[in-house]
Amino acid sequence: MTSAVSIRNVVKSYTRGKQNVEVLHALNLDVPEGEFLALMGPSGSGKTTLLNLIGGLDQPTSGEITVAGERVDQLSSSALSKWRARHVGFVFQFYNLMPMLTAEKNVELPLLLTSLSGAERKQRVAAALEIVGLSDRAKHKPSELSGGQQQRVAIARALVSDPTILVCDEPTGDLDRATAEEVLGLLQTLNRTQKKTIVMVTHDPKAADHASRTLHMDKGQLVSETVKS
C-alpha cells in the first residue's frame, strides 16, 4: 500500500529569544492512503506542529516530508501555496470561516484559485454543501449558524476542491457531545465512501474511536499506537 504521508527523521525547532527549543525530535511516521488517523497527546506535545508540517503550513528544520507524492519540505513558499490548494483540506477547532461571507461563498473560496467557471464552481459548492447536509443554509452567514453547522461548512470548504488529504486540528474541540458525534460521523463517512485520507488531532478518546488508528504523542515523539480491532 502506498503512503499518503511519509515522514523521515523530522526535526522541528523554534527559536524563542536566544533559546533554541526542539519541539519534534527525529520523528518518523507513515500514513497509508485512505487511513483515518487520530493523533492524541498532552497539551504542548507537538500535535499541531506535526499537523502543520503535514499540511504544508510550515517547514521542518530538518528531515524529509512526502505528502501526496510531493517532497513538501523542498517546495518554495509560493509552490507550497499552490500545492496546498490542490492537495490539502483544513478543518480547525474554531471553524475559521469568513464572517462576512455566506456559507456558500465560504465554501467557494478554494475554488476561486482554480480555473473553474462560475457555473462549475456553483455546482461543486452545492455538492459539497449537500454532502455535509447544509444545502438549506447556503445563504446564511456564519453568525446565523450553530457551532456544529459552522464546522460542517468548514468541512464542506475543505472538501470542495477534492483534496488528497484532510487535516483536522481538534475539529470537535468546541462542540458538545451530540454535535461532535455528527461531525465525527461525517468525517468517518468521507473516509469510507470517498476514500479520503484523514489526519485528526484530538484530546477526546471518544473522537479517536472513529479513527482506524490512533497514535499517541508525548514531548515531540510518537510513543504508542492503538489499532482499531
Place this chain on the structure above:
Amino acid sequence: MKYFPLVWAGLWRKRTRTIFTLLSILVAFLLFGMLQGVNSAFSSAMENSNVNRMYVESRVSMIEPLPISYMQRILSVPGVTGTSFGVWFGGYHEEPRNFILSFPVDAETYFDLFPEYLLPKDQLAALKQTRNGAVIGVALARKFNWKIGDTVVVPTTIWTKKDGTQDWSFQVVGIYDHAEDTSKANSFFFNFEYFDEMRAFSLGTTSWFVVRVADPTKTAQVGEAIDALFLNSPDETRTQNEKEYAQAYFKQFGDINLIINGIVGAVFFTLLFLTGNTMMQSVRERIPELAVLKTLGFTNVGVVALVIAEAALLCLVSGGLGLGLAAALFPAIKDISTVTAMPLDVVGTGAIAALALAVVASLPPALNAGRLKIVDALARR
C-alpha cells in the same frame, strides 16, 4: 471579477468606519472636482485666447480710461491690421448678482475683430442704424428669454446718465452665436455713440482697445511700438496679447492655480493618513482571516493584491461619488467658473488620484499581510 465578493465583504467588515472613510474621501473629491474644474476652466479660457489679438489698456489699471482718439494712432503702427474698442459697463439684470458681461463697443469695427462671433449681416446693419440698439449672445437671450424687438432695461452700478439715473434702456436688434461654444455667446454689446451721448462723465474715453496684428509672432514688437507712442503722455498704455490679458484678468482674484493646488494638496495629504489608518486597522483585525486565506492556497502576492484591491475599490467608489456630485453641483458655480459643465479631464485626473491614494495608503498594511506567517497568525501569536 470572481474575487469581487471577497473584496467587497472585506470592505464592509466594520460598516461605520468604512462609511466614515468613504464620506471623507467623497468630500475631498467633491472639493477636488469643483476646484480643479474651476482651474481648468480658467486655463482653457486662456488657451482658447486668440493669438493675433492684443489689448491696449491704461498702464495704471484696467479701469482707468483712455481717450478714443488713440484709435487712429494705434492703427498707424506697422503690423496692425485693425482696431476697435470697448468699455466695461458692469450691467446687470434686475439685481446686481445677475451680472451681465456688457460693453458699449464701436459697432463699425468691433465684430470685424471677433470673427468667432457669428452675427447675421442685416442684424449688424440694424445695430449701426439703431441708436439704442443692442446685440446679445444666444446663451444670454435664452437665459433671460429676450428676443429681437424686445426693449430691455440694463442698470449698472458704474455709469450714471446725464439725467442722474443708472437705468439704461436698449432695443434688442440682433442675436449672435459663438463659432465653437454656444455657452460663450453670453455678452451684451451696444453702440458706444449712444453710451457716450448719455453718460454723465468720462466722455470720449474707453476702457480698452483691441488690436489685430498681421503676424502673431511679432506681437511683442507691435505691443512695444504701441506703448512707445504714448510714453510720457498723461495716459500711458500697456499692450498685452489676449492670453496675457486673460491671465492678468484672472490674477485679480489671486494666483488661482497656486491656491487651488495648495488646498487640494493639503486635503489629499490628510486623506492619505486617514485611508492608510483605516486600511491598517482593517488588516490588523483580520490577521486570522488572512491567514486562513493563505492556508487555502492564496499566495503572499495574492493577499497583498487583495488588500490593495480593497483600498482601490473604496477610493474609486467614493472618489467617483465625489466627482459625480461635483459635476452635478457645477452649474451652480458657473458664475464664478464661467463654464457650465465640469471639464472631462478632471475625471481622468481624479481616477488617477484615487488609485494613487489607494496604493500608497494600503501598501504598508498590504505588505504586512503578505509577510504574515500562517502558523503564527492561526495560533494568534
